[in-house]
Amino acid sequence: MATIELFNTLSGKIEALAPVGAPALRMYCCGPTVYDYGHIGNFRTFLQVDVLRRFVRQQGIETKHVMNVTDVDDKIIRNAAAAGVPIGEYTAKFERAFFEDLDALGIQRSELVAHATSCIPDMVGLIEKLAARDIAYQTEDGSWYFRIARFPEYGKLSKKDFEGIEDGARVDVDEYEKDAARDFALWKAVKPGEQHWETSLGSGRPGWHIECSAMATKFLGDTFDLHAGGEDLMFPHHENEIAQSESASGKTFARHWMHVRFLLVEGKKMSKSEGNFYTLRDLLLKGYRASAIRFLLISVPYRHQMNFTFESLAESTNAIDRLRTFHQRMLKGGFAEGLNEEIVAATAKAEQGYTASLANDLNTAEARAAIFELVRAANAAADAGTLRAANVAEILRVLDLFDGVFAVLEDRDAALTRAALAWAEAEGRLGEAAPELVANLSLGDAEIDALVAERTQAKKTRNFARADAIRNDLLAKGILIEDSKDGVRWKRK
RNA sequence: GCACCGAUGGCGAAGUGGUUAACGCGCUGGUCUGCAAAACCAGUACUCAUGGGUUCAAAUCCCAUUCGGUGCUCCA
Known part of the structure; x- marks a missing residue:
């Protein structure tokens, strides 16, 4: 069993990763906001976490891995309203697509998937705890904010120094009046027509950061082993999670932080x-x-x-x-x-x-x-x-x-491509598919077998022109003929 | 503007002080083949963005310049 060394954003050093105080490695990974189909940048992050997860397990360490699904936020509310459907219906479609995509990419499921909308009471409880200590405060419109002045370590993850920033100075006028520029929303007061929850905090919906704090600690405890996500989440999202969680519990939140760098596309x-x-x-x-x-x-x-x-x-x-x-x-x-x-x-x-x-x-x-x-x-x-x-x-x-x-040796590719084409057809987007792909899949195995047999026959009679024509025609449809000592094989490219 | 990260062969990309600069793809040659393809093998950067410096020794450390990226605001 090897010692797994992993860079820790918090300490800025490479450190051993191991479960502490429990048999399983407790890890939390920021999951998707299900308002659209996932892009390759999203999946690079989830894939890299999958690599870590698989390797940890391969080394004989069990995992207790929680991934959240953000199923309520500004974009979801906006898009669902535009589509004229309830947000639950809107997010269900993209959540289903997201998990299909994870499967297609061979990303293993976490032990637990937590939905923001099913953990509202936990978030409310956390905010109440902060409010009791005057770390959370309510503004006139009914929203709740986190008072950053009460968390001196703010910035320790992203290595930011906020001392030079004067509260209230040259700050964009927000929709709500906050005490300080950096204070962030814990709870957003309801706006007309929006999805909302009636709670002790008032009528509204959770801010973005609070869900991860509430769900991570709910399922993994106040302190756990690893928190992962894309590099963009380091600030402000993860910084805010730390502030909320550690203010409430008085304990270290996640010990180890992993951030996956962004990718470029064509430079x-x-x-x-x-x-x-x-x-x-x-x-x-x-x-x-x-x-x-x-x-x-x-x-x-x-x-x-x-x-x-x-x-x-x-x-x-x-x-x-x-x-x-x-x-x-x-x-x-x-x-x-x-x-x-x-x-x-x-x-x-x-x-x-x-x-x-x-x-x-x-x-x-x-x-x-x-x-x-x-x-x-x-x-x-x-x-x-x-x-x-x-x-x-x-x-x-x-x-x-x-x-x-x-996880690339097993060949599931043709089946996955077929599934993607079926989806495109159902969505009326088949026109976006590559023509060769459609040609390839419209050709059945039996048809190909027949053509391959005809070519073999043509070769026997030394009719190479006909044999080559068949070969080239199939190649144009993405079907590759392989002659070997053991006979002729073909495969879809 | 301020802060941070990066620049390695045709392409992608390891390597961060000391043997001939990994690996994959591509390309070239070979084996095989009716010819190909597929498959396999072999070869393929005297050199690590540019200019200085430190050191017995640098792709690896330091400084400057150029270019790319990121954060400071929603973002994987």
Whole structure:
């Protein structure tokens, strides 16, 4: 069992990550606000947390992982109103889509999913606790705010120094009157026509930050092991969570904080106005595989800014093919009995490299490299006829270990792409799908088998023109013919 | 504007003081093939944005410049 070292934003240092005072690692990850389909930036964060979660569990540490779903906020209220549906109906659709996307990307479910709207009493309780100590205060319109002046450590996570900021000086006039510029909303008073809850705090809805404090402590206790999220959440969201939670409990909130850096798309910040904004579904409809998206998004370590490009996505597809082909070759077996000592050493080196790399602040790039080195060594030995059956068993074990975190060997891609097309059809968005993809999937297996058989026949009669025509035609529809000693195979690209 | 992070081959990307600068993709060559493809193997950065400096030794530390990103406001 390796000691897992992880950068801690709070201390600014790489520190050992381990459960304290409980058998399971208690972790909280800021989940989605379900007002739209998730984009690849969202999923990079969830994927990197998935890598951590899988590795922790692989190292023999159980997890108690809570993810929240924000199902009430300004954007949801605005969009639901525009769509003319209750917010519950509006969010249900996107929440369902979100979990489908997690599954498509091989992201394991957390032990617990907490909805903001189902934890309102917990949030109210927390705010009351703060109000009793005059840390929370109500403004004239009925909203409640957190008094930052009462939390001297404010800024310790994001390393901000607020001493130079004078309360009330040159501050935009907000809709509500706060005592100090930085004070943030705990509870928002109801506005006409908005979804609201009748509580002891008055009629209204929770502020954004309070839900995470309430839900994390409700399910994980006042103090827990790890809190994770995208780098943008560090300030103000996580800073505010700390302020609320630690003010209420008087104890440390999360010990360890993990922040995943943003990605760039084609060298630029992803944004709708740049035209480089992609949801997972956009990419699936373009014909990219879910596995390739997963592999690419986790191949760059979480603390590095990564540049997402379509070229690198295509490369990931090929890299996965290499791994899958190798995996199949090992599974197929047929190697002579015995043991090749050189390969024993190569296999052990790969396993050590894999584990040490991930234990070292989740260096996924290095872990990947260790496995590819094994692939090359084993392929070369297999070609030379020196690979032995006992080696293969070990190689498969190490490959399984690797796949326990990377999760790309099993080929679910065609099924996932089909599901995406079915969704597009239901949404009337089939026009966004790549034409080759539609052509490919409209061709049934039996039809392809028939064409492949016809080509084989044509080859026998040395009618190569006809054989090549069939081959090229299928290729244009994304179907690849592979001639081998054992006969002809085909696969969908 | 202030603060922080980054810049490594055609592309993506490890490596943060000391053997020949990982790995993947691509490309080139080879094996195989009717020709291809697929698969596998081999080769593929005398050099780490630029200019200075520190050191016996720097991609790795320091300073400056240029470029990219992020935070200061909703954002994964």
